[in-house]
Amino acid sequence: MARLMSPGKFSGKSGPSCFLKMTKNKLLTKAGCGKDVRHFEFEFVSSTVRYEVGDVLEVLPGQNPAAVDVFLQRCNLNPESFITVHHRKQENGICGTDLDVSKVPIKLKTFVELAMDVSSASPRRYFFEVMSFFATAQHEKERLQYFTSPEGRDDLYQYNQKERRTVLEVLEDFPSVQMPFEWLVQLVPPLKPRAFSISSSPSAHPGQVDLTVNVVSWTTPFKRKRSGLCSTWLANLDPHQSTVIPAWFQKGSLPPPSPLEPLILIGPGTGCAPFRGFIEERSIQSQSSTTAPIMFFFGCRNEENDFLYRDFWSHHSQEEGVLSEAKGGGFFVAFSRDQPQKVYVQHKMRENSARVWDLLSEGAAVYVAGSSTKMPSDVLEAFEEIVSKESGLPSESAVRWVRALERAGKYHVEAWS
Numbered sequence: 319m320a321r322l323m324s325p326g327k328f329s330g331k332s333g334p335s336c337f338l339k340m341t342k343n344k345l346l347t348k349a350g351c352g353k354d355v356r357h358f359e360f361e362f363v364s365s366t367v368r369y370e371v372g373d374v375l376e377v378l379p380g381q382n383p384a385a386v387d388v389f390l391q392r393c394n395l396n397p398e399s400f401i402t403v404h405h406r407k408q409e410n411g412i413c414g415t416d417l418d419v420s421k422v423p424i425k426l427k428t429f430v431e432l433a434m435d436v437s438s439a440s441p442r443r444y445f446f447e448v449m450s451f452f453a454t455a456q457h458e459k460e461r462l463q464y465f466t467s468p469e470g471r472d473d474l475y476q477y478n479q480k481e482r483r484t485v486l487e488v489l490e491d492f493p494s495v496q497m498p499f500e501w502l503v504q505l506v507p508p509l510k511p512r513a514f515s516i517s518s519s520p521s522a523h524p525g526q527v528d529l530t531v532n533v534v535s536w537t538t539p540f541k542r543k544r545s546g547l548c549s550t551w552l553a554n555l556d557p558h559q560s561t562v563i564p565a566w567f568q569k570g571s572l573p574p575p576s577p578l579e580p581l582i583l584i585g586p587g588t589g590c591a592p593f594r595g596f597i598e599e600r601s602i603q604s605q606s607s608t609t610a611p612i613m614f615f616f617g618c619r620n621e622e623n624d625f626l627y628r629d630f631w632s633h634h635s636q637e638e639g640v641l642s643e644a645k646g647g648g649f650f651v652a653f654s655r656d657q658p659q660k661v662y663v664q665h666k667m668r669e670n671s672a673r674v675w676d677l678l679s680e681g682a683a684v685y686v687a688g689s690s691t692k693m694p695s696d697v698l699e700a701f702e703e704i705v706s707k708e709s710g711l712p713s714e715s716a717v718r719w720v721r722a723l724e725r726a727g728k729y730h731v732e733a734w735s
Contacts, residue, residue: 589688
């Protein structure tokens with residue numbers, strides 16, 4: 319018999335823009351170098367969605383089937399039972415989600431796999447508070463009550479967020495807790511799509527979309543190995559298995575440029591992803607009309623280990639390529655760890671300050687993509703210094719000049735943590 323569930327907190331998304339199938343899974347970094355960056359290619363299983371360079375693809379990851387099975391077993395749930403999900407109406411009568419799955423019975427196991435993040439997201443503080451009500455072992459109840467008290471806040475942070483404990487791990491640490499599914503469905507974090515910059519041009523590859531993905535892994539303070547759910551799942555997919563992937567296309571923060579607009583691109587590491595699409599697009603455009611030059615500053619640790627798309631950049635830097643010096647552009651790469659002194663993209667920008675200033679003077683648009691740590695601010699500072707040096711403006715005026723570039727919509731940043 320189907321049970322009626324109301325997952326009130328599931329914000330949900332509208333149904334997927336499309337379904338994709340992976341056709342290529344290629345390692346871009348040298349095996350064993352400590353970094354794992356992949357090039358993925360996908361084809362449309364459903365109807366092709368039109369996208370532009372600079373757009374973002376959101377992918378709903380699959381969860382480890384073993385973890386889902388353990389969760390169902392731990393919570394005494396029958397994976398073969400059916401539930402009917404309906405969305406709680408808000409006071410104004412509007413549903414909390416666009417995803418209309420109401421009145422359609424779904425296997426409980428399938429619902430957990432697609433909607434409840436049991437194997438990667440950490441639960442919130444309220445999860446521990448509710449657990450304390452359902453704990454039957456006194457020492458567990460006291461521990462959970464302590465975690466949710468003002469005195470236990472720091473210890474909860476160390477135990478939960480700092481270690482990135484998952485819902486499943488937390489439940490296994492408190493075996494006396496038997497929480498009804500009606501509570502679990504409200505409190506387990508929803509499984510969310512992960513967003514990636516698209517690294518292809520639809521003009522160059524009709525019916526295809528590419529991603530450049532860093533496979534995330536790290537060690538917690540207590541030396542526990544962790545890995546990113548979506549990037550690891552994608553890296554483990556076999557293109558021959560024809561796994562169907564729900565996906566959404568979204569506008570990113572990097573608008574597609576006009577073919578006549580000079581470009582200065584800065585994209586170290588996987589920040590190069592959207593610019594691979596930009597360069598493919600402009601290369602297609604250059605075959606039938608005049609296009610403006612592109613300067614691209616790329617950075618990585620080592621020439622041998624993680625020089626992503628080396629042959630691609632080299633090809634477009636040759637002779638009449640869109641990155642060639644003959645066309646007024648150029649490709650500049652900073653290897654941060656191939657010499658005693660670290661060299662980053664901002665150093666290469668300063669080395670070529672006259673050429674950067676020439677393109678800025680011609681109305682170039684600036685695009686910056688990559689890690690949100692120090693890189694965007696270091697690059698901004700380099701531009702301010704270049705403008706001051708090459709124009710003769712005092713530094714305060716150079717800062718205002720670059721700010722005016724931002725206000726005019728000609729300085730774009732897409733950064734991620």
